[in-house]
Amino acid sequence: MDKQTLSFQAEVKQILHLVTHSLYSNKEIFLRELVSNASDACDKLRFEALNDASLYEDQPNLEVRVAFDKDARTITFRDNGIGMSAEEAVANLGTIAKSGTREFMSRLEGDQKKDAQLIGQFGVGFYSGFIVADRITVETRRAGAAADHGVRWTSEGTGDFQVESITRPERGTSVILHLREGEDEFLNGWKLKAIIGKYSDHISLPVLMQKEEWDAEAQQQVTKDEWAPVNKAAALWTRSKNDITPEQYAEFYKQISYDTEAPLAYTHNRVEGRSEYTQLLYVPAKAPFDLWNRDKRGGVKLYVKRVFIMDDAEALMPVYLRFVKGVIDSADLPLNVSRELLQESRDVKAIREGSTKRVLGMLESLANSEDEAERAKYAAFWKDFGVVLKEGIGEDHANHERLTKLLRFTSTHADEGVSLADYVSRMKEGQESIYVITADSLATAKNSPQLEIFRKKGIEVLLLTDRVDEWLLSHLHDFEGKTLQSVAKGAVDLGSLQDEAEKKQAEEAATAFKPVLDRLKEALKDRAKDVRVTTRLVDSPACLVVEEGDVSAHLARMLKQAGQEAPASRPTLEVNAEHALVKRLDGSAHFDELANILFDQALLAEGGQLDDPAAYVRRVNALLTTTL
Numbered sequence: 001m002d003k004q005t006l007s008f009q010a011e012v013k014q015i016l017h018l019v020t021h022s023l024y025s026n027k028e029i030f031l032r033e034l035v036s037n038a039s040d041a042c043d044k045l046r047f048e049a050l051n052d053a054s055l056y057e058d059q060p061n062l063e064v065r066v067a068f069d070k071d072a073r074t075i076t077f078r079d080n081g082i083g084m085s086a087e088e089a090v091a092n093l094g095t096i097a098k099s100g101t102r103e104f105m106s107r108l109e110g111d112q113k114k115d116a117q118l119i120g121q122f123g124v125g126f127y128s129g130f131i132v133a134d135r136i137t138v139e140t141r142r143a144g145a146a147a148d149h150g151v152r153w154t155s156e157g158t159g160d161f162q163v164e165s166i167t168r169p170e171r172g173t174s175v176i177l178h179l180r181e182g183e184d185e186f187l188n189g190w191k192l193k194a195i196i197g198k199y200s201d202h203i204s205l206p207v208l209m210q211k212e213e214w215d216a217e218a219q220q221q222v223t224k225d226e227w228a229p230v231n232k233a234a235a236l237w238t239r240s241k242n243d244i245t246p247e248q249y250a251e252f253y254k255q256i257s258y259d260t261e262a263p264l265a266y267t268h269n270r271v272e273g274r275s276e277y278t279q280l281l282y283v284p285a286k287a288p289f290d291l292w293n294r295d296k297r298g299g300v301k302l303y304v305k306r307v308f309i310m311d312d313a314e315a316l317m318p319v320y321l322r323f324v325k326g327v328i329d330s331a332d333l334p335l336n337v338s339r340e341l342l343q344e345s346r347d348v349k350a351i352r353e354g355s356t357k358r359v360l361g362m363l364e365s366l367a368n369s370e371d372e373a374e375r376a377k378y379a380a381f382w383k384d385f386g387v388v389l390k391e392g393i394g395e396d397h398a399n400h401e402r403l404t405k406l407l408r409f410t411s412t413h414a415d416e417g418v419s420l421a422d423y424v425s426r427m428k429e430g431q432e433s434i435y436v437i438t439a440d441s442l443a444t445a446k447n448s449p450q451l452e453i454f455r456k457k458g459i460e461v462l463l464l465t466d467r468v469d470e471w472l473l474s475h476l477h478d479f480e481g482k483t484l485q486s487v488a489k490g491a492v493d494l495g496s497l498q499d500e501a502e503k504k505q506a507e508e509a510a511t512a513f514k515p516v517l518d519r520l521k522e523a524l525k526d527r528a529k530d531v532r533v534t535t536r537l538v539d540s541p542a543c544l545v546v547e548e549g550d551v552s553a554h555l556a557r558m559l560k561q562a563g564q565e566a567p568a569s570r571p572t573l574e575v576n577a578e579h580a581l582v583k584r585l586d587g588s589a590h591f592d593e594l595a596n597i598l599f600d601q602a603l604l605a606e607g608g609q610l611d612d613p614a615a616y617v618r619r620v621n622a623l624l625t626t627t628l
């Protein structure tokens with residue numbers, strides 16, 4: 001192939017621009033990215049060679065070598081891994097195949113600090129070389145291809161790149177960075193060893209650098225022709241817990257997750273018994289930008305007997321734990337296991353169940369810790385990941401009880417962090433249910449007329465405002481024998497929380513109010529299923545409730561917003577017979593207008609929308625002008 005000049009895909013150009021502008025403050029990451037690519041290339045070779053040992057050619061020992069040249073001002077990363085064909089080099093180093101790139105791009109805001117964090121999550125990989133290099137040369141030859149099928153790829157990291165054929169006897173890839181002016185600090189063996197050692201300690205193959213010696217005569221370090229490993233070359237998870245420092249655990253996490261922050265918690269275990277595997281699982285400190293996306297693959301890598309098999313093996317974790325990152329290394333699975341096979345394997349099922357329990361255990365120990373700092377970590381976790389954990393309530397029946405204990409809510413008594421156990425411990429004498437209300441926002445929930453009687457009596461109500469909460473409630477019916485009861489459904493029955501005098505008073509009021517009630521029912525017969533007198537209201541004249549078993553008004557609104565059909569059910573209007581406005585109904589010349597205003601106001605107060613807002617305004621104005 002003659003030399004060709006090709007253009008980078010638009011997204012790559014954008015990334016290149018960001019890499020050089022936003023990541024400069026953390027520039028040493030290029031070492032991590034390029035060593036990790038080299039190690040991945042060796043893993044890929046090992047995997048392909050399972051079916052074709054000839055791919056090893058005459059070099060069965062996989063390794064990565066890093067060298068620098070002070071005079072030429074270059075750093076070279078050489079691996080004897082899988083290598084690339086010309087087509088692969090063009091595709092892999094000129095485009096970004098990953099799904100989600102557009103999504104990622106659309107989230108960039110032009111704020112360097114935030115964007116750098118996002119890029120960190122996304123992983124810039126190869127392109128990070130351009131932080132310190134103004135030209136990169138890649139020379140590569142795919143394993144199994146003839147020597148004259150080598151490729152040279154070069155680019156200055158702006159608009160385009162060149163590719164041409166070369167002869168390359170050795171298999172694998174060399175990435176040569178031609179350093180920018182001012183980046184000479186990296187032409188230092190001691191410095192490179194320190195950084196690469198830190199980033200590559202967990203890598204399972206040797207990362208080698210040339211030895212150096214002090215030459216007293218020349219008064220400088222001289223490079224010798226002897227290569228020595230700078231890492232331990234033992235996959236981190238295979239090492240004993242006692243030999244791993246928290247910093248090494250954190251470093252490994254950053255490497256596999258692209259997170260710039262240390263993880264919130266981790267668990268590392270060797271499981272023996274029916275199924276044998278090692279798990280090293282992490283909970284991130286912050287939610288990734290696409291956490292909400294249920295199609296997002298998980299973050300757990302699968303290894304079989306230390307051979308890398310696949311990234312994001314979603315069968316290893318339930319969907320609601322998709323934020324967990326880490327590694328599972330199985331001793332039982334066949335090396336040629338496919339994604340489809342994983343779905344059906346009994347060993348995988350055992351691994352998934354075991355790993356789920358470990359993650360829940362890790363969360364429980366934070367949530368129930370004696371140490372306040374640990375509990376604060378759980379609170380932080382809940383803030384970011386609570387919405388996703390809630391999905392587990394409906395999905396993971398085996399761990400239902402453990403999950404319910406991990407739930408945290410806002411309530412009328414506390415702004416955050418209320419567990420169901422906290423709620424139960426604060427229940428009033430005679431209280432049988434756990435009261436909840438759902439709404440689109442905290443303000444709507446807090447000010448909801450339905451809460452008035454609960455507030456007056458000091459009874460706690462959980463305020464549920466996440467989009468998944470309606471769904472959560474449909475799977476969470478009770479806790480420790482106490483039913484969850486929506487205060488916006490059915491007639492409130494405060495049961496023994498109401499004293500005899502109150503009940504009697506309510507009955508008398510209802511009897512006295514009966515004629516008005518009948519007229520109200522008639523006036524609102526097209527809008528309300530029923531109208532009744534209630535004692536739940538204190539300051540408001542009326543509120544709407546749905547019957548037990550009907551779809552709540554809040555859920556109906558959410559369905560409508562999502563373009564789905566909500567089952568049409570008319571609400572019941574409950575009126576406060578003690579309220580001045582309601583009292584005015586009796587004998588009013590504007591009975592029908594007032595009745596409709598009561599209904600409309602009740603709808604507005606719970607965050608609903610009027611079908612005919614103009615009619616409401618007209619009615620109110622008409623009344624204001626006649627009575628004022």
Ligand SMILES: Nc1ncnc2c1ncn2[C@@H]1O[C@H](COP(=O)(O)OP(=O)(O)OP(=O)(O)O)[C@@H](O)[C@H]1O
Nearest residue numbers: 037038041083084092093122123124125126127173
């Ligand atoms: N040393 C290498 N040997 C063989 N292929 C390589 C090498 N370095 C990069 N590649 C190829 O180029 C692709 C792009 O690399 P890049 O580092 O940008 O992304 P990635 O490694 O796929 O993703 P990430 O870095 O986010 O894990 C890789 O997927 C791989 O196919």
